[in-house]
Amino acid sequence: MAKRLGKRKIDSECRVFNLQWSNDYFFVQCKEKAVCLICQEAVAVFKEFNLRRHYESRHKDKYDNLQGQMRADKLSKLKSGLLAQQNTFVRQAQLNQSSVRAQLIASSGKPFTDGEFVKKCLNAVAEEVCPEKKDVFNAVSLSASTITRRIEEIGGNVYAQLQQKTKEFYFFSLALDESTDVQDTAQLLIFIRGVSANFEMCEELAALQSLKGTSTGEDIFGKVCQTMEELDIDWSKLASITTDGAPSMVGASRGLIGRMNREMEERGLTAPIQVHCLIHQQALCCKVLKWDSVMKVVVSCINFIRAKGLKHRQFQQFLSELESAHGDVLYYTEVRWLSRGRVLRRFYELLPEINAFLHSKDKTVPELIDPEWKWHLAFLTDVTEMLNSLNLQLQGQGKLICDMYSHIKAFEVKLALLLEQVKNHNFIHLPATQNLSAENPAVPFPAEKCVEALEMLKAEFGVRFQQLHVNAKEIRLFQNPFLADIDEAQPSYQFELAELQNCDVLKDAFKPNSLIDFYAALPNDTYPNIKKHAMKMFTLFGSTYICEQTFSYMKHLKTPMRSRLTDEHLHQCLRLAVTRMEPDIQLLTSQMQAHSSH
DSSP: OOOOOOOOOTTGTTTTTOTHHHHHOOOOEEEEEEEEEETTOOOOOOOOOHHHHHHHHHHHHTTOOOOOHHHHHHHHHHHHHEEEEEEEHHHHHHHHHHHHHHGGGGGTTOOOHHHHHHHHHHHHHHHHGGGGGHHHTTTTTOHHHHHHHHHHHHHHHHHHHHHHEEEEEEEEEEEEEEEOOTTTOOEEEEEEEEEETTTTEEEEEEEEEEOOOOOOOOHHHHHHHHHHHHHHHOOGEEEEEEEEEHHHOOOSSSHHHHHHHHHHHTTTTTOOOOOOOOHHHHHHHHHHOOOOHHHHHHHHHHHHHHSHHHHHHHHHHHHTTTTTTTTTOOOTTTTTTTTTHHHHHHHHHHHHHHHHHHHTOOOOOOGGGOOHHHHHHHHHHHHHHHHHHHHHHHHSSSOOOOHHHHHHHHHHHHHHHHHHHHTTOOTOHHHHHHHHHOOSSSSOOOOHHHHHHHHHHHHHHHHHTTHHHHHHHHHHHOOOOSSSSSTTTOOOHHHHHHHHHHHHHHHHHHOOOOOOOHHHHOOOOHHHHHHHHHHHHHHHOOSHHHHHHHHHHHHHHGGGGGGTHHHHHHHHHHHHHHSSOOOOOHHHHSSSSSOOOO
């Protein structure tokens, strides 16, 4: 039996490019192939016989008579030609890439036609700074049609990345809110927050759905189903839904929540946790402190000052002459969360100046010098500022439900403490009221009315956040499993909690400010249920803040001057403005051709 020969090495057959072949046969090495400089045909194997046969059969008659320096010059010229051709492709790819990057104008919310103005600026700068590069700048297309096309492509690329991400979700939650644009089209924002098995978080805009007709709970449910179908998400992974308190959202029968619960029941799945936006809840609690006797006077005075331009300028000049700490009063806007607190604080601090100015205009407002009314103003200013501080704590993207719950609980404790202090005329935590008390006003502090207001506020918080307190055990378990009561925990968690709370290594590794790292490091075999619980809680939206923020951007994006912006382009622009993903520029440039400027 013949001995089987081993695999021969390429080097043993001289399959390494020999530089002498360039002079003999006009070939050069290009990556892993030998390329003929004359006809650009490639030979896959570095073998002299193949190169010589190609040269003798194709080019020998024309080039064999070139010898010595003439042959060397011809070889050099052919090499330069091939290099220039390769550089053309490289420059074209670079130009294409820079062209795509230029289209990120979408994320700044500028009109598509602004690209043409940007190009004029680029050309003007290039002409002054680097005139030799002017053609390169001029070749970048920034026409409105090109920018529109690029925005569609980049937006599509980001959405494709989201589709891939959702396949890795172990659990996910949705946050929804609905508003109208400048053309009175109802726009439904749907945000998704998901977590993978290794605790990688992803929070992105799932869809902007336009509701052309009615915007009932059934209509919203249909759009949610469409979004989940397009993202190909498993319904069993839905952990929670966060909405505002609109009937179309929270209605038990015809609202979105009721419809979603019925759908989950039909699928044999557990209903998702319902979260009513905590910021909206807190804002609704504030409404019990109407205190019209104060607000009507404040708003009336501000409107009198700012209603006419001349009077407004005179007031500003008046403050300037008095060297006041503030240069103006603020308008009150009820729909803005922080408006009332800021208006009251500014009005209280400018109260003497406002009263003097109104007198100079022959306008008498008796409340401004009424001691009891001043007490009410000072007290309302302090309490409203406390509510504003809580509101600011609840705001922000990526907030965990446990952190927001902690702020709510802390405020309720502060409220109970404040109530007892006010009963005893202790104003240590009420700076404006304490300041007024130091002036020894003729009228004593109206404790009864102020205590009544605080009791109403406390009761309203208890009612509004009742549902949140129902989930308190689940939230506390997630926030700090080492402090969870094993006896009160669900049976599926009890043995795992017993194991965890008696593991000194994990106890030392626990840091409340890095919950995600702690849970990601837990052994899955030992704590599977606790990890699943943590995954679910990580995805919960505590508020619709991200929707509100995006709607503010939408108002900036689709203005009366851009009312013809289509729903699809509005969707793509919003996606690029709020995404945390990076568009795959390399992939996009490989899929498209560079378009010349026009």
